[in-house]
Amino acid sequence: MENMHLKLKIWRQGGKFPQKGQFVTYELDNVSEHMSFLEMLDVLNEKLIAQREEPVAFEHDCREGICGTCSMVINGHPHGPNSGTTTCQLHMRFFRDGDTITVEPFRAKSFPVIKDLVVERAAFDRIIQAGGFVSVNTGQAQDANAIPVSKESATVAFDAAACIGCGACVAACPNASAMLFVSAKVSHLAMLPQGKVEAKRRALAMVKQMDLEGFGNCSNVTACEAECPKEISVENIARLNREYISAAFAYDEKEEKGGGAG
Amino acid sequence: MALNGKVPAGNLTEKWTKYRASMPLVAPNNKRRLDIIVVGSGLAGAAAAASLGELGYNVKCFTFHDSPRRAHSIAAQGGINAAKNYRNDGDSTYRLFYDTIKGGDYRAREANVYRLAEVSASIIDQAVAQGVPFAREYGGLLDNRSFGGVQVSRTFYARGQTGQQLLIGAYQSLSRQISLGTVEMYNRHEMLDVVLVDGKARGIIARNLLTGELERHAAHAVVLATGGYGNVFYLSTNAMMCNVTAAWRSVRRGALMANPCFTQIHPTCIPVSGDYQSKLTLMSESLRNDGRVWVPKKQEDAAAIRSGHKNALDIPEEDRDYFLERRYPAFGNLVPRDVASRAAKVACDEGLGVAPTGLAVYLDFSAAIERYGRSKAGVMGLHSPDQKTVIELGENVVEEKYGNLFAMYEKITGENPYKMPMKIYPAVHYTMGGLWVDYNLETNIPGLFAAGECNFSDHGANRLGASALMQGLADGYFVLPYTIGNFLSNDIRTPKFDPNSAEFMQAEADVKGRIDKLMGVQGKQSVESFHRRLGKIMWEKCGMARNAEGLTAARRQIQELREEFYKDVFVPGSATGDYNPELEKALRVADFFEMGELMVIDALNREESCGGHFREEHRTEEGEALRDDANFAYVAAWAYNGWDTDPVLHKEELVFENVELKSRSYK
Numbered sequence: 043m044e045n046m047h048l049k050l051k052i053w054r055q056g057g058k059f060p061q062k063g064q065f066v067t068y069e070l071d072n073v074s075e076h077m078s079f080l081e082m083l084d085v086l087n088e089k090l091i092a093q094r095e096e097p098v099a100f101e102h103d104c105r106e107g108i109c110g111t112c113s114m115v116i117n118g119h120p121h122g123p124n125s126g127t128t129t130c131q132l133h134m135r136f137f138r139d140g141d142t143i144t145v146e147p148f149r150a151k152s153f154p155v156i157k158d159l160v161v162e163r164a165a166f167d168r169i170i171q172a173g174g175f176v177s178v179n180t181g182q183a184q185d186a187n188a189i190p191v192s193k194e195s196a197t198v199a200f201d202a203a204a205c206i207g208c209g210a211c212v213a214a215c216p217n218a219s220a221m222l223f224v225s226a227k228v229s230h231l232a233m234l235p236q237g238k239v240e241a242k243r244r245a246l247a248m249v250k251q252m253d254l255e256g257f258g259n260c261s262n263v264t265a266c267e268a269e270c271p272k273e274i275s276v277e278n279i280a281r282l283n284r285e286y287i288s289a290a291f292a293y294d295e296k297e298e299k300g301g302g303a304g
Numbered sequence: 305m306a307l308n309g310k311v312p313a314g315n316l317t318e319k320w321t322k323y324r325a326s327m328p329l330v331a332p333n334n335k336r337r338l339d340i341i342v343v344g345s346g347l348a349g350a351a352a353a354a355s356l357g358e359l360g361y362n363v364k365c366f367t368f369h370d371s372p373r374r375a376h377s378i379a380a381q382g383g384i385n386a387a388k389n390y391r392n393d394g395d396s397t398y399r400l401f402y403d404t405i406k407g408g409d410y411r412a413r414e415a416n417v418y419r420l421a422e423v424s425a426s427i428i429d430q431a432v433a434q435g436v437p438f439a440r441e442y443g444g445l446l447d448n449r450s451f452g453g454v455q456v457s458r459t460f461y462a463r464g465q466t467g468q469q470l471l472i473g474a475y476q477s478l479s480r481q482i483s484l485g486t487v488e489m490y491n492r493h494e495m496l497d498v499v500l501v502d503g504k505a506r507g508i509i510a511r512n513l514l515t516g517e518l519e520r521h522a523a524h525a526v527v528l529a530t531g532g533y534g535n536v537f538y539l540s541t542n543a544m545m546c547n548v549t550a551a552w553r554s555v556r557r558g559a560l561m562a563n564p565c566f567t568q569i570h571p572t573c574i575p576v577s578g579d580y581q582s583k584l585t586l587m588s589e590s591l592r593n594d595g596r597v598w599v600p601k602k603q604e605d606a607a608a609i610r611s612g613h614k615n616a617l618d619i620p621e622e623d624r625d626y627f628l629e630r631r632y633p634a635f636g637n638l639v640p641r642d643v644a645s646r647a648a649k650v651a652c653d654e655g656l657g658v659a660p661t662g663l664a665v666y667l668d669f670s671a672a673i674e675r676y677g678r679s680k681a682g683v684m685g686l687h688s689p690d691q692k693t694v695i696e697l698g699e700n701v702v703e704e705k706y707g708n709l710f711a712m713y714e715k716i717t718g719e720n721p722y723k724m725p726m727k728i729y730p731a732v733h734y735t736m737g738g739l740w741v742d743y744n745l746e747t748n749i750p751g752l753f754a755a756g757e758c759n760f761s762d763h764g765a766n767r768l769g770a771s772a773l774m775q776g777l778a779d780g781y782f783v784l785p786y787t788i789g790n791f792l793s794n795d796i797r798t799p800k801f802d803p804n805s806a807e808f809m810q811a812e813a814d815v816k817g818r819i820d821k822l823m824g825v826q827g828k829q830s831v832e833s834f835h836r837r838l839g840k841i842m843w844e845k846c847g848m849a850r851n852a853e854g855l856t857a858a859r860r861q862i863q864e865l866r867e868e869f870y871k872d873v874f875v876p877g878s879a880t881g882d883y884n885p886e887l888e889k890a891l892r893v894a895d896f897f898e899m900g901e902l903m904v905i906d907a908l909n910r911e912e913s914c915g916g917h918f919r920e921e922h923r924t925e926e927g928e929a930l931r932d933d934a935n936f937a938y939v940a941a942w943a944y945n946g947w948d949t950d951p952v953l954h955k956e957e958l959v960f961e962n963v964e965l966k967s968r969s970y971k
Contacts, residue, residue, distance in 0.1 A: 056882070074578055074580065078582075081580050081581065081582050084582055094874070096876055097876065103374060103544050103545050104376060104543040105582060106583075106586075106712065107712065108467075109379065109543060111369065126711075127715060131716070156514060156883055164371065164491060167373070170475070170479045172483065174476060175476035175477060176434050176476070177480060178430075179358045180351075180785065181426075181781075181782075183430045185429055186388070186432040186446055190443060192440075192444050193444070196437050196440045200437040200462065203435075203437050203472065234435050234437065236433055237435045
């Protein structure tokens with residue numbers, strides 16, 4: 043099917059639309075199967091602009107699946123129905139002529155809607171700021187090959203580090219839990235000797251911030267893994283739980299207060 | 305204006321060490337009293353903001369993204385160079401320096417490039433310490449691969465996502481400083497002007513993208529790390545929001561734009577498929593380690609492929625032209641980007657292109673799959689494996705090396721690159737030109753610094769693969785945190801600047817004037833449509849090949865289009881009280897018009913071919929770029945004073961004391 047006709051049911055909120063939001067249906071002709079989903083929305087927006095209507099606000103940037111900016115729930119799935127794919131890499135050849143496509147923002151209390159399909163995900167930044175780093179200043183590093191890291195550990199660390207911070211895991215979870223995101227960062231750093239040193243402190247601090255941000259609890263639904271565009275594994279959640287439990291028992295906050303050595 | 309690069313005296317190999325040891329410092333108690341604004345949170349910006357915060361300065365960092373983890377550095381795929389010589393293959397600081405100078409076609413400043421090579425090793429150390437999961441070998445040590453334009457393996461990588469992993473490392477360091485209170489982060493803020501007080505940069509005007517409000521931010525110094533201007537071409541591998549506004553607004557306040565015509569066209573991108581296309585996707589240069597580039601030898605075969613009557617597998621080996629291997633036997637498929645891009649264009653111009661548009665060549669992995677398959681079979685002790693097993697094993701090895709790139713290719717094109725060669729074509733990827741800076745990375749406006757892709761400093765007329773990540777992080781972690789002290793050491797008694805002073809109020813009023821002007825047009829055509837038309841002019845007349853006639857016409861067309869833009873653009877919504885991405889785009893496109901015109905003027909002025917700048921009037925008999933060192937061994941730094949007067953050229957002569965200027969040969 044070269045050129046499709048589609049019906050788009052899109053969530054509009056803010057601007058000229060009600061603050062509480064509503065679905066608005068648009069018809070779009072001549073959609074090429076080679077377009078990406080976002081290019082299809084570009085075409086819709088150009089049409090709306092030509093009719094002097096307000097274009098649909100959506101976030102996007104790299105359009106190659108790595109920056110994590112694009113979001114939206116397409117036909118009930120964060121980033122659309124294809125596994126391991128961000129919205130920007132979803133192509134229209136996966137849809138059929140005459141389809142009705144429902145497009146909504148990520149929905150979670152901790153991701154408030156800004157406008158239409160745009161949500162605020164700064165809560166993720168604050169979780170990283172709570173401890174998702176290695177405490178090393180510029181210039182302190184020793185030679186990169188001084189500590190060998192097994193290929194296996196590096197691979198597991200990489201698989202977790204591939205997270206793009208898009209928030210699909212939260213949007214997919216019935217509890218709006220951020221456990222996959224948090225566990226990916228905890229695993230990434232705990233699997234490497236450079237990050238192992240402060241692993242317990244990190245796990246405690248990040249989980250605490252996650253709770254403060256109002257994300258829900260994990261009840262092992264694993265929809266997060268299924269919808270993650272980078273296919274981050276829920277094994278990371280198990281790893282976080284182990285890290286967290288051992289930290290909660292073993293880690294003494296007083297270790298923090300070193301005091302001056304005179 | 306006399307341009308002084310402020311290169312320290314002494315031997316090339318000792319300049320940086322001696323300079324660093326003798327430059328004035330700011331004591332820790334004084335650092336706390338000094339404010340620095342960093343605009344941008346990509347590799348250069350995040351690294352600089354984090355490092356300056358660690359040193360004890362008060363830093364404000366601005367990004368137009370929703371988070372500092374999204375900058376376009378994240379999309380860099382292939383790797384980062386460093387002169388570690390872990391391969392024992394003859395690499396050294398000097399060799400990295402030399403390769404970069406030569407790769408840049410002798411149009412970069414020697415001292416800057418040597419310093420870059422010197423600090424490259426520390427970047428890898430720093431990244432590993434941050435937890436960047438670089439590729440490793442079974443012994444637990446770091447792996448390397450090769451990139452174009454070099455004959456050693458010095459590229460460190462993290463699958464095909466090296467930029468992402470390095471940016472996350474820098475983002476984590478930045479996040480740590482935010483939590484410690486040394487860096488204040490401003491997400492969703494776009495810089496729309498720089499504010500000068502007594503001729504020095506002392507702040508910026510930023511627009512809160514959610515509310516539309518303009519904000520005045522004061523500091524003792526301003527660092528721009530705002531990336532390149534490749535989106536002048538509309539279609540490029542850059543992210544959609546990449547723009548020149550921060551740099552260009554500095555030019556409008558007196559900063560010089562250096563070598564704007566030096567743009568990099570990357571040879572291996574997924575070809576354009578239709579008019580609706582919004583951006584182009586890169587296929588990493590690392591693929592040329594194993595992929596072989598070819599077109600059919602016969603025009604009739606190419607025509608049959610274009611019309612769908614044949615495919616790549618129908619063309620027998622003897623009817624294929626592996627044109628890079630044929631033309632450049634010493635470097636083969638790993639020639640630098642400018643050379644590979646032009647060769648692909650020549651093949652397509654000769655009617656040998658393989659996509660329906662005629663604009664594509666093949667990148668073929670079948671030989672690599674077979675080679676790796678045989679080797680893997682050997683490792684597994686299979687002595688006479690059948691062809692099917694070999695291919696299977698080989699595909700597994702290739703998947704391990706390039707899996708995410710192959711998957712991306714298949715997602716976009718719907719074709720399986722393990723079975724059918726990729727189709728690729730050159731696309732705009734990087735801009736070597738940028739704000740003119742001296743050895744301190746300071747522009748000609750005192751207190752205004754530029755780091756990463758937004759400065760012009762290290763890559764000459766062509767950047768080598770895996771050197772952008774290196775330069776961004778070198779500037780941010782290991783150069784700027786030192787050199788900014790040179791400027792700030794004179795300001796330790798200077799009180800904080802008042803963002804309500806006349807200079808700030810005037811700059812804010814100027815920005816408001818620009819916004820009102822665009823909102824007031826209420827014409828009929830979308831911002832996007834103007835951007836596309838500008839991009840088409842730039843690509844056709846100031847792209848891979850340029851000539852005086854085309855450039856002259858382009859300048860006129862850009863001016864006409866700009867006039868039309870200000871008469872007929874339609875920006876919907878309102879400027880305040882609302883999130884309005886169309887207005888953001890309009891402000892950026894308005895600056896692309898001026899930048900685009902300056903690129904054309906620079907390309908017209910540079911009557912030679914070098915690196916990514918290929919003037920058809922200046923080529924050798926074999927069709928290679930013909931430099932003119934006698935007349936053009938200089939940095940062209942332009943002052944721009946508005947539409948009514950021609951930009952003024954200032955020259956910084958390039959002095960080569962350590963390398964001999966030679967015709968660049970990869971044969």
